[in-house]
Amino acid sequence: MSGYPQGYPNPYNWKMILISQVLMILMSFVLSLYPQYFLPVYILYILVIMGISSVMMARSNPMLAERKYMGEIYKSNTLFEEKNAGSLIQKDMEYVQKMQQLAVANFKSFGIMILYIIIIFLFYDYVLLKIVGSVTQYEKLAIYLIYFEALYLFNMFVYRRLIKIQMMDAMAPSSYKVTEKGILSTDKSGVFLHSRHLVNAEIIENREKKYVEIDSKTSKLPYKIRLYTNDIDRLLEVLNRVKRMELKRQQSSDS
Structure with a gap:
């Protein structure tokens, strides 16, 4: 956090x-x-x-500056979609505990702010x-x-x-899809990542807790993206495919 x-x-x-x-x-x-x-x-x-x-x-704020690319991600062909990530998140007790601690800390900060005013x-x-x-x-x-x-x-x-308003180090959408142009949550979390930020991103897999975590340095987002799924192999395959497609687009635009 x-x-x-x-x-x-x-x-x-x-x-x-x-x-x-x-x-x-x-x-x-x-x-x-x-x-x-x-x-x-x-x-x-x-x-x-x-x-x-x-x-x-x-x-x-990179989260706001990047929002213009959300439509581009949404309109691209969907390669992978996960609708039940929320159930896997609830089984990850460490992540759930962090969210609960975060909620308590932010509520406390809000109370202090009201008292201060x-x-x-x-x-x-x-x-x-x-x-x-x-x-x-x-x-x-x-x-x-x-x-x-x-x-x-x-x-x-x-x-x-x-008063320290905090956020999670890793944001995990309860549902999401991966298109040819990036990652887009389909819940209310608003998490997304354009494919150009996937090329040099660090991708870490955790098969025990069934998630893939993406740390994109170029996007400058204040959080990592954590994608929970039962089909990690398929997700990794799609992410690598998106990276290759984006790399080809960048190379063709440079030539």
Whole structure:
């Protein structure tokens, strides 16, 4: 399990820090004039940060960048299809236990996040409002700037140490198919891998637990793909066939 998924925008890179600093200055100025509007101002701040993060994610997250190839995989001829991988996943107690631990950890992180937000609002209502109520306009602005800077630094600690949204190292769809252009889950997991990333991928088989695990370095996906099946030999044969077909396409396009 990974602590911070690759491909997602780092909330503490220089761009996000600069944007946050500008927004905090604006928030401080607005609240120094209208301190009663902390809730809508803070919600607006969160929405703006989420919007900017979404745009950055769309540009940098390989899972989103690769989605344009899903249709290509889907429309290609199906060479292998597994509809009952879910039953094999449930028999892999080690994998199931990891999923359960992950769910508990993420639920705990979500609870901490909710509690943290509640504390922020309570502190503002019962402490900060009393402080800014008896100072000058410039002092209000200074207090808000200090408050948001302190809050930002504390956020770094909270989100890095306490709130850790995690995901599985290996994603296993409960049903999937392998086409001439790659792998595509047919459940709701959204797992897929284009054939061009299969050429240099590391493929590991586990016959005891009946799965094939694919670690593609070129796709930069934050997880490996684990394909469960009772017919491992057939799956490996198809994967190697797809790799050969893709290699021929790449060689013909280079020539």
